[in-house]
Amino acid sequence: MTRLHQATNSCARTDRLPLSVAAGLARRLMLALLICVTWSVAHAETAKLRVATRIVPPMVVEKNGVLGGFSIELWNSIGRRLNRETEYLVLPDVRELLDAVENGRADLAIAAISITAEREDRFDFSLPIMNSGLQILVRGTAVNVETNPLRELMQLFFSRTLLVWLGIALLLILVPAHLMFLVERTHHSGIIPTKKYFPGIFHAMFWAAGTLATQADQMPRHWMARIVAVLWMFTGVVFVAFYTAQLTASLTVQQIRGPINGPQDLVGKTVGTTRGSTATAYLNDVKAQMVEFEKVDDLYDALVSQQLDAVVFDAPALLYYTTHDGRGSARTVGEVFHREDYGIVFPTGSPLRKQVNEALLGLRENDTYQRIYEEWFGKR
Numbered sequence: 231m232t233r234l235h236q237a238t239n240s241c242a243r244t245d246r247l248p249l250s251v252a253a254g255l256a257r258r259l260m261l262a263l264l265i266c267v268t269w270s271v272a273h274a275e276t277a278k279l280r281v282a283t284r285i286v287p288p289m290v291v292e293k294n295g296v297l298g299g300f301s302i303e304l305w306n307s308i309g310r311r312l313n314r315e316t317e318y319l320v321l322p323d324v325r326e327l328l329d330a331v332e333n334g335r336a337d338l339a340i341a342a343i344s345i346t347a348e349r350e351d352r353f354d355f356s357l358p359i360m361n362s363g364l365q366i367l368v369r370g371t372a373v374n375v376e377t378n379p380l381r382e383l384m385q386l387f388f389s390r391t392l393l394v395w396l397g398i399a400l401l402l403i404l405v406p407a408h409l410m411f412l413v414e415r416t417h418h419s420g421i422i423p424t425k426k427y428f429p430g431i432f433h434a435m436f437w438a439a440g441t442l443a444t445q446a447d448q449m450p451r452h453w454m455a456r457i458v459a460v461l462w463m464f465t466g467v468v469f470v471a472f473y474t475a476q477l478t479a480s481l482t483v484q485q486i487r488g489p490i491n492g493p494q495d496l497v498g499k500t501v502g503t504t505r506g507s508t509a510t511a512y513l514n515d516v517k518a519q520m521v522e523f524e525k526v527d528d529l530y531d532a533l534v535s536q537q538l539d540a541v542v543f544d545a546p547a548l549l550y551y552t553t554h555d556g557r558g559s560a561r562t563v564g565e566v567f568h569r570e571d572y573g574i575v576f577p578t579g580s581p582l583r584k585q586v587n588e589a590l591l592g593l594r595e596n597d598t599y600q601r602i603y604e605e606w607f608g609k610r
């Protein structure tokens with residue numbers, strides 16, 4: 231019995247030993263796994279975020295190798311709120327920014343990236359970070375517009391203004407011409423040589439036209455016709471004064487406006503924009519001769535050095551250029567068209583998007599966003 235008990239006991243002992251070893255091993259394994267998971271989670275939370283960007287003043291500027299600008303300052307504030315450090319990856323154009331996010335070289339991209347339906351299909355966007363849209367940039371300032379006098383004169387000759395004035399003159403001429411015809415044809419030495427309507431009225435119209443534009447070459451004989459003639463001469467003076475004023479105004483307006491004043495004037499013109507930007511799709515649609523540039527500065531230089539007739543690009547960037555480096559050499563014309571918003575781009579399903587959106591809303595609520603905006607774009 232005792233032996234049996236002993237035997238049972240010894241058997242139980244031999245069974246318990248491997249079990250405890252296994253349990254210890256499992257515990258160690260679990261611990262290692264836990265450490266591993268915690269480390270990778272902690273590492274993912276603290277690892278630098280790889281942010282792709284590109285130079286588009288004033289959204290992204292580079293001074294002495296340091297990045298700044300609206301988008302960069304905004305992102306730095308978001309990064310601080312998320313408690314994450316940033317490693318910037320500066321790329322040449324918007325297409326490469328998007329590719330970097332798509333192929334995992336970057337965790338996100340921020341610059342002057344427009345939210346479009348086609349991009350939304352490939353990526354996830356943050357809440358809009360700024361309103362934008364396209365605008366046209368041309369050479370010259372409002373008072374020093376490049377003009378081609380001969381072309382403008384030709385345009386004026388075939389302009390609506392001139393046609394309207396000619397129409398008015400023709401209608402005006404008919405009235406005194408008929409009065410003159412009726413009164414003068416009966417006078418023995420009147421200026422209308424015939425009583426027949428068509429040759430007579432033609433003669434009278436010629437007289438009325440001459441009197442309107444210059445001076446009466448013949449004086450009517452009948453007293454009633456003379457009253458008509460005097461009144462007509464005064465009308466002529468007023469008419470010529472009005473016409474001259476209109477013509478001068480049209481010429482001045484044309485000189486101030488220049489040949490490109492809106493999207494309708496871009497057809498067939500050599501127009502520059504940045505490579506892969508939303509403006510390229512637009513310019514293809516309007517049938518302009520498009521030239522694509524990588525660097526925004528090269529784009530502006532090409533306009534100033536007359537390689538381009540106009541630039542179509544993001545309105546906030548153009549506004550900044552005309553008030554900074556381009557002041558006095560370029561100006562925007564027409565309204566902002568093709569409205570779009572800028573956003574931060576993430577790979578689809580990125581868990582970062584929600585965190586970034588929360589941070590973004592927080593920055594709007596505590597006025598940091600407003601401060602950064604005003605720093606780069608002035609008060610709204």
Ligand code: GLU
Nearest residue numbers: 324342343344504507508
């Ligand atoms: N906003 C434009 C776009 O997203 C231009 C961007 C750029 O050239 O950087 O297509």
